[in-house]
Every structure is written in structure tokens, then in C-alpha cells.
Amino acid sequence: MEATAVLHNTDPDAHITVQDLTMAYGDFIIQRNLDFTVQRGDIFIIMGGSGCGKSTLLRHLIGLKAPASGRVLFEGISYWESSPVEQQRIKRGFGMSFQSGALWSSLTLAENVALPLGEYTDLAPADIAEVVSLKLSLVGLAGFEGFYPSEISGGMQKRAALARAIALDPAILFFDEPSAGLDPISSRRLDDLILELRDSLGTTIVVVTHELASIFTIANNAVFLDAETRTMIASGDPKTLRDASPDLRVREFLNRGKT
């Protein structure tokens, strides 16, 4: 009965549990033996040097790439062993902000945010328009409803993508390099917004980043991936890791190379 016990993780606060995950492209293993838990309401950072597989791990968590072995559990339910209908239900609870924004280029900002709302809620068009305006104003883009993604700056695109990600009030919000290409002030504003979303809505947040300032401002939990050994070499609160990690590589990373 071991398998069933694993499938239905009993910890009620564990929102995402990764068990013995191996990620690979064909024969090429990127990371192996990943084990960590993201608690409900965590702001969880996936960090590590360039090319260690951070974004790939994120693609596994949001159901875009199947693991070579191991499991990803959401509230105790194994995503990749679920039926397509169940997978669809789990995915409804996700919001994702992609590295490049990934706004649909043929739609205006308002249409981008409205599309998931129209598909998954029974709101009338007028109500949808109101929700859209609200979400855009949350990210500081009020009044930009009619713009196409190509007509606004890169930083604005990222914020608009965030508005789309939070359109359906997701239970888990994923970010891939949120502050890449943002100026320090926008980056700071985004951090505040992330904290606010967690505090007011209780959203669990998973962020791929190596922006140290941002990590120490928002995170309360993290996993550190290493490209050399191809596995995780630390997990826990980044501030604790910075000062007291037994692993030199982790302390070096979190102190910008100075230990």
C-alpha cells in the first residue's frame, strides 16, 4: 500500500510536492532526485546558476513536460498519473507568467486577459470587461486595454502577462524570471505585487529567478539546483541558506561569490 500512501500525501498544507523527480531530454539527464515540498502560501524560489534546469523544472510543474521518472503532486494528487479531465481541473488552478510574457500577439491586452475569463466563467461580457480593467489596473496598466502587445514596451508586456496570469484568481502562480528586463523600480513594484497577492489572496507562488535582491525580499522557501552534480544541493529559506548553508556553492551564490 506504499504507493497509495505516496499518492495521497496526508500533509494538508503541502500544496505542491515533488517526489524523486528526474528530468531529461531524451537520454540527456538535466536534474535527478529532486524532492521538495511547497507549502500553501509559500513564496518559493527555484534558483541556481544559468543552464541548471530551473525553467525546465518549472515546465514540469505546470504540466508542459512529463517527468522521466518521479512524481509531481498537487494537494496530494499526482498530476501525471491523473486522467486528462483531472489534469485539466488541476491546471485551472494555475497562473503562469512566462519569461518573454507570451501574450497572444493577435489579441489586444484586454482580449488577452478576457480570453481565460470568457472560457472558464459564466460572466457576461460587461462583467468580464470590468474584471479585465481591474486586473490591468492592478499591474499599473489601466487604460491600455485596446493596445496590442507589440505596441507596448517589454516591461509593460511582462506586467500585462501577469494580469492575464491572475485573471482567474489562481491558487498557484508561477513566474519564470519575472524581473528579467525590468528596471529596478518596476522590479521592486513587481516584488511588492507578488507579496501582496500572497498576503491578500493566499496564493502559493513559485518563482524561477536568480535576482538576489528579489529573492531575499519575497522568498520564504527555496530549492537550489546545481548544474555540475545535476541535482538539488540545498532547500529552505534563502536567508538562512545565505548565512548558514553547509554547502559552499550555495553560500557563494547567495553572497554573489563572496563568502
Add this chain to the structure above:
Amino acid sequence: MPGQLNLQFPSPDKLRVVVAGSWLLADSLPSLDDFALQLQSRSDIQKISFDGSAVTQWDSGLLTFLARVYQLASDQKISIDPAGLPDGARRMMKLATAVPPKENTGKHKKHRPLLERIGEKSLSMWRAAPEMLHFLGEVTLSFGRLFRGTAQFRRSDLMLFIEDVGAHALPIVSLISFLVGLIVAYMGAVQLAQFGAQIYIANLVSLGMTREMGALMTGIIIAGRTGAAFAAQLGTMQVNEEIDAFRTLGFNPIDFLVLPRILALILMMPLLVMYAGIVGITAGMFVAVTVFDISTFEYYQQTVRSMQWTHIWVGVIKGTVYGMLIGFAGCLRGMQCGRSAQAVGEATTSAVVTGILFIIIAASLLTILFQELGI
């Protein structure tokens, strides 16, 4: 003063490299061959030092020279003492040698034998087949959902594609089918005139345009125009992670992106083919009337007499099949696209090639099929 290079031997196991003058990339710099020869002939050299006190100015020209000296020295396990180099150059060399070059990156594959490459290519083509079948399956399921009314896509998208595939293609389809009609009429008429049977131009053109050429030419134009556009659109969306964004939001990208595109082609191709037929027949009439002295009325009569509904149906069915194949090829290549600008170009090219290949295969099979059925 241009860059100068002198070699000195203070003791048998020591070599001092004296560099002087201006060492700029833009100048012609001294050759290293002499240095390499000296190093090889004197195997007792243990240490290389430098004297750069007379260097007036330097840039990467000096640094690339030094990099080769370092390389030659390390090949022969000779130690290097950079103390005599200009200060900045010494620090730059320290930076350049700080991280050893990465080995076994797999990027410098040896030239492999022809047979091995042919084998690998064949295997990868073989592996591409299941991928294509998988996509075919997904598209089929998506059409199933369309008929059950559960497919998710925006009706306005479909309308846009219909406009783009249909209405916007009219000018080029008109031009090409007019010219094809002209050619068929002229070629035929020259032969038929030998028997005084010019009037049969009408039969030739109407039959040729409706049954074969209308569908084929329209298919090829649309493959180049619309198939390529579909692949480029989907490929760019793949690069921008837009397709991933659909997947994470629980949208089926096949329903949302592929279905309306293929559907627009299936709906528009029959109309385009019929239109091409009419334009081609008009071109035939133009030739017959202006060059071969047949009256418009005679030509019209002869055309009506020779036309049968089956000819029209055969052309329309062929065109619809071509449309389906073009849409399939374009969307397949777009969805398979990699994540770079280069990949979008490859996807577009491949979409047109695959589309035309599919059309030619389908044209042959359908012609044989209709022949066997006696239609």
C-alpha cells in the same frame, strides 16, 4: 613604429620574448612561425619570459599573439612568466586563462562517413512518421469536438482566416488561372487548328480547368501563400511561448489554433477552385475569340455542351482535399517549430515543400481513383 618581435636566450633553458612598437590589430604584425620553430628546435627551453617595456600601444593584436604563445608553451609544458608584459596586457591574459576551456562539449563532431549519415537521416525520417500520425490523430479528435460543438476556438478567428484564405487570395488566383487557361487554350488550339477543329478548344479548356488544373494551380498557390503563413504564425507563437501559454491555461492549442485554420481552408478551397475554373474558361474564350475567330456565342454553347456536373464535382473534391492537406502541413510544421528565428524559417520552407508534396501525391491518387471508378 610597427610591432616588432625579437627572441633572446639569456641562458640555454630560458627564452625571452621582446615585443616593441605598436601592436594593433589593424597593423601588420610579425609572424609567429619563427617563434614556433625556435620553440620546437630547442627542446631544452623551460621558461618563457617577456620584455614589453618598448611597446608603445597595443590592443587585441598583442593579446591574440600572447594567447598563441601561451598555447604553444602549454603544449610543450613550458612555464610562462608574464611579469615583463605591459600591466594591462598581463591582467587581460590572467583573465583569459582563468577558466580552462571546456572539453567534450560534443560540438566538434568529427566528419562522419557518408553511410553513417545516410543511416542517421533515414532513422530520423522514420522517427518523424509517428509524430505526424500523432498530430493527425489530434486534429481528427479536434474535428470530432467541432462536430459535437465542444471545440474551444474564437468564431472571430475563423472569420478572419476565411477572409485571409479566401477573399485576399482572389487577385493571385485570378492572375494564375487566367494565364493557365490562356496557355491550355493556345497549346490546344495550335494542334486542333490542323484539323480545323478549333471549336474543341472549349471542351479542352473547360474540362482541363474544372477537373485538374483549377484545383492543382489553386492548391499550389495556396500552399505557398497560406500554408507558409500558417507555419510562420504558429512557429512565431511557439518561439514566444504563446502556445505554452495556451496549454497552461488549459486551452487545447489544436482546437484554438489549428482547427480554425484548417477549417477555413476546407471551406474556402472549393469556392476558390470553382472561381479558378470560371476565370480559366474565360481566358480560353478570350483566346478562341481573338486569335481563332470563334464567336463568343459558339464558344459558350460548346462549353455548356461539354460541361458535366461530374467534372465540377471532381475538381471541387480535389480542391477540398488539397486544402485539407495544405492546412495540415502548414500547421504541423508550425507546431513542430523550434525556439529560434532560424527554426521559423525552416518551418515555413518545410510547410510549403510538404504541402506541395502532399498535393502532388493526392492528385495522382485521386486521378487514378476517379479513373478506376469511371467518373
